[in-house]
Amino acid sequence: MQVPVPTPVPIAPDALLVEVAWEVCNQVGGIYTVIRSKVPATVQGWDDRYCLLGPYFANQAQGEFEPFDDQQMAALDDPFAGAVRQMRQQGYDVCMGIWLVTGRPRVVLINPFQAYPRLGQIKADLWQHHHIPTPDHDDLLHQVVAFGELAKTFLAILAQEVVPPQRLVAHFHEWMTGVAIPGLRRDQVPVHLVFTTHATLLGRYLAMNDPNFYDHLMQVDWNAEARHFNIEPAVTMERAAAHGSHVFTTVSELTVRECIYLLDRIPDAVLPNGLNIERFVALHEFQNLHQQYKTKIHEFVMAHFFQSYSFDLDNTLYLFTSGRYEYHNKGFDLTLEALARLNYRLQQSGLEGQVVMFFITKRPFHSINPQVLQSRAVLDEVHATCEAIERQVGERLFYAASASTDYRLPDLDALVDDYWKLRYRRTLQSWKTSTLPPVITHNLVDDAGDDILNFLRRANLVNNKHDRVKIVYHPDFVSPTSPLFGMEYGQFVRGCHLGIFPSYYEPWGYTPLECVARGVPAITSDLSGFGDYVMQTVPQHEDKGIFVVQRQEKSFDEAAEELTDMLWQFVQLNRRERIMQRNNVESSAELFDWKNLRVHYDRAYQLALERQ
Incomplete structure (x- = not known):
């Protein structure tokens, strides 16, 4: 497939770029993925004319930040190091180093926190x-205000x-910086300012609380609503940044409308987000990874379901959704409704096979169930x-085969000691149960008030044996340290067959893009920035x-029926068709590589340099 590459923008060789974000060496939100990826x-485009700026939080930074020592700092001869040395001479607690990520x-x-003694005056x-x-x-x-001053x-x-003709561009992400x-602007500092809102703060709150958010957007009184949600300071900061920047940007055409009505400024540019796409020399490489990680998911499913009843894993599809727990905004409500309808269709159809749906999100919990x-x-x-019995039978079968004269397979049961037979039987007896597999893996702090659980209970989608759609609600991140999965989130994604993300409010949406980057088909919505961009x-x-x-x-209801139809068509694909589909996904992933999408950022920087 020929991937269209955007027209490159000549990057001003006399410009320096500082990218300012709360998430630099500080993994607290989705912007971390944007910046890091x-x-x-x-770096490829700007090289040593590029530097990142963020707040220093020791616990977060220690795992991914390598500070320069005094000798290294003394050897650096560039404006960034010079500014750090000057600040240190003035008594500021500031450090410079390398972010231990690719690039x-x-x-x-x-x-x-060093600015806290001056907070009163700053405020x-x-x-x-x-x-x-x-x-x-x-x-x-207070942290935001203090860091802003610093x-x-x-x-x-x-x-x-900066010595002319050198010029300075500073790109700020979100209201927090x-x-x-x-x-x-007030101090007339000679710096060309770019500000990006990835999602207006007020828009996110309104969408969570108004089912007709998009219809009501034009009538919103931003000040009254900001006070209502108790976010007036942050919203005011966001508006001030939008109006004070030389170039104001957002991440999708969808959020352009939001910016116009909630921030009162039309964005100058749209900056779609990408990922680093790992390309494989041969298609079978990522297919092998899919099989490898699907086997790990098989182990979890056997432990979770086979205690109560079993089904054919080779005829089971793994679907998932993930993201911040925003029941309406993230489309969890629509996904659940479509799953309930799919379950009914599968029961009526007579088609073989099972669907296991994973909800991966973050909720307060006491412990794993x-x-x-x-x-x-x-x-x-x-x-x-089983492995011990296998070893014993293997050794004895090999001896029996060597000594045999009639070439018949010996009685394998006779090759197993009574000890292992008894242990096998007792272990299975202690494991098997008649209770249903739980739909949730953890004990939530607020079980009775959880929207996902309440829907599953109302719909009786509670992992009955006759249910063709089984549910696993995992209210914690998937990680290698998890005793249930023991794998990275990216590995889990590769092991699944389909990602489902029909968001109602999603300024961009990395989760479906992460699927595409790993060769996994994904469902998004036209109310997500990614879906709109696609x-x-x-084409096609x-x-x-x-x-x-x-x-x-x-x-x-119409959206739920359309999503049900998509899932219905997907579950009817055979294995060969699913492999072909994954090949197509993998080959299209390059469209979303930062190498192609960075040009949008460089255009914004060029525009900022043209404005005073």
Whole structure:
């Protein structure tokens, strides 16, 4: 497949770029994926004229930040190091080093807490000069305000280090760092400012609470709604950053409308997000990975379900959804409704096979369900017993075969000691049960108030033996340290057959893109930035394994029926058709590589350099 490459933009050789984000060496949200995955492509284009700036939190940074020592700092001869040395001379707690990710970019981290003694004055200035309210008793807000002041100081010093004709571009992500922008403009610091909102804060709150969010968008009183949700300071900072930047950007055409009505500024550019796409020399390589990780998921499914009843794993499809727990925004409600309808269709159809659906999200829980843990542990014991019997039978069968004169297979039962027969029987007896497999793997703090569980109970989709759609609700991240899965999230994705993400509100949406990057078909919606981008730029996207549910101007019932139809068509594919589909997904993944999408960022930087 020939991938269209956007027209490259000549990057100004006399420009320096500082990218400012709360998530630099600080994994707290989705922007972390954007920044971290974009680094290699940005370094490739900007090289040593590029640096990242973020807050220093020791616990988060220690695993992925390598600071320069004094000798290394003294050897560096560039404006970034010069600004750091100047700040240190003035008594600031600031460090420079390498972010230990692909691309190994240079990073400046500033401790926000050192500005706390001046918080009163900083907050007073924000109110006096920019009418940004900053109430007491909100420590996150205090960290944001403190870091904003320190980022402003760093950029002001850096601007003095820059020798004309060199120029300085600073790109701020989200309101948490954008609070520095109004002050930089007021102080007339010679820096070209770009601000990106990945999702308006108010838009996310409104969408969660208004089922007709898009219809009501034009009538929103932003100030009244911000006060209603108690987010007025953050929303005011976001608006000030949007209006103070030379170039204002967002991540999708969908959020352009949101910015117009909630932030009162039309974005100058749309910056779609990408990933680093790992290409394989041969298609069988990623197919082998799919098989390898599917086997790991098989182990979990056997432990979770086979204690109560069994089914044919070779005729079982693994579907999943994941993301922040926003029941309506992330489309969990639509997904559950479609699964219930699919379950009924499968029961009526007579088609063979099972569907296991995983919900991977994050919810407060007390512990892993002891029944789930015990089942996994006993199955491991069954496995160990079977391996011991296998070894014993293998050795004795080999001896019997060598000594045999009649060439007949001996009685294999006679080759097993009574000890192992008894242990095999007792282990299975202690494991098997008549209770249904639980739909959730953990004990939630608020079990009775959980929307996913309440739907499953109302719909009686509770892993009955006759249910053709089985549910596993895992309210924690998948990780190698998990006693249930023992694998990375990316490995789990590769082992599944389909990702389902029919979001109602999703400014971009990395989860379906992560599927595509790993050769796994995905369902998204036209109310997600990714889905909208696919519809505009990827012809015959369904042939490439990317399906888009139409939710704009459609009722919930209509969207649920369309999603059910997509799932129904998917479960009817045979193994050969699914392999072909994965091949098509993998071959289209390059469309979303940062190497191709970085050009949108560079255009925004070029535009900023043209504006004063």
